[in-house]
Amino acid sequence: MDQKKQVAACIPIVPFKGVAFYDIGGLLANPTEFALCMDLLVELLTPLCDKFSAIGCFDARGFLFGPLLGYRLNKKVFMLRKEGKMPRVIDTVTYGKEYTGDNKHGLDSLSIQEGSVNAGDSVILIDDLMATGGTMNAGVELIKRAGGSVLMCVCLIELGALNGRQAITMNHPDTPFFTLLSEDLWTK
Ligand SMILES: O=P(O)(O)OC[C@H]1O[C@H](OP(=O)(O)OP(=O)(O)O)[C@H](O)[C@@H]1O
Numbered sequence: 001m002d003q004k005k006q007v008a009a010c011i012p013i014v015p016f017k018g019v020a021f022y023d024i025g026g027l028l029a030n031p032t033e034f035a036l037c038m039d040l041l042v043e044l045l046t047p048l049c050d051k052f053s054a055i056g057c058f059d060a061r062g063f064l065f066g067p068l069l070g071y072r073l074n075k076k077v078f079m080l081r082k083e084g085k086m087p088r089v090i091d092t093v094t095y096g097k098e099y100t101g102d103n104k105h106g107l108d109s110l111s112i113q114e115g116s117v118n119a120g121d122s123v124i125l126i127d128d129l130m131a132t133g134g135t136m137n138a139g140v141e142l143i144k145r146a147g148g149s150v151l152m153c154v155c156l157i158e159l160g161a162l163n164g165r166q167a168i169t170m171n172h173p174d175t176p177f178f179t180l181l182s183e184d185l186w187t188k
């Protein structure tokens with residue numbers, strides 16, 4: 001079986017939060033496919049290693065991948081966390097996503113900690129999934145506002161029908177994007 005299809009086959013799509021929800025828990029339960037997924041990401045990022053200094057990962061499911069990549073690539077890792085979850089926050093961005101967020105307006109807020117990104121730093125951003133792109137866009141915003149740049153946004157799964165990539169490209173045309181698994185792997 002094609003390697004990407006093998007990884008995708010471990011991720012069930014189930015009704016949850018009012019959407020067709022891609023349950024990454026299925027991948028975590030399959031060590032062979034999880035290792036394969038990490039190897040594919042390491043293969044992608046290894047040639048870029050001299051061009052970035054850190055990996056930023058998103059609360060919460062980005063945390064499953066960012067630190068492992070940091071370990072394999074010997075890179076600093078930092079967290080982009082939902083509001084109120086960590087000390088030394090220097091900036092926060094509020095955004096919408098595919099389903100309702102946690103604040104009283106149905107939005108979410110993402111914060112960055114002091115020292116995560118210094119002026120001139122180039123970073124990789126990683127998350128499990130991009131739907132509307134609201135989360136990834138907030139991440140890029142935080143990096144830029146801290147004086148850094150995003151060498152590449154990386155996600156395991158991209159829901160192309162929701163046009164997240166276009167949303168990011170519109171706001172940040174200089175930011176490349178990589179997706180390991182596209183929706184069609186689940187239908188073909
Ligand atoms: O492209 P978007 O429409 O912004 O949606 C994508 C985001 O939604 C999910 O996280 P969520 O905020 O639900 O947090 P969780 O990982 O804690 O479940 C997912 O892990 C992405 O971060």
Ligand SMILES: Nc1ncnc2[nH]cnc12
Binds near residue numbers: 022129
């Ligand atoms: N359809 C989806 N499945 C899993 N996580 C998501 N985050 C936003 N949309 C999602």
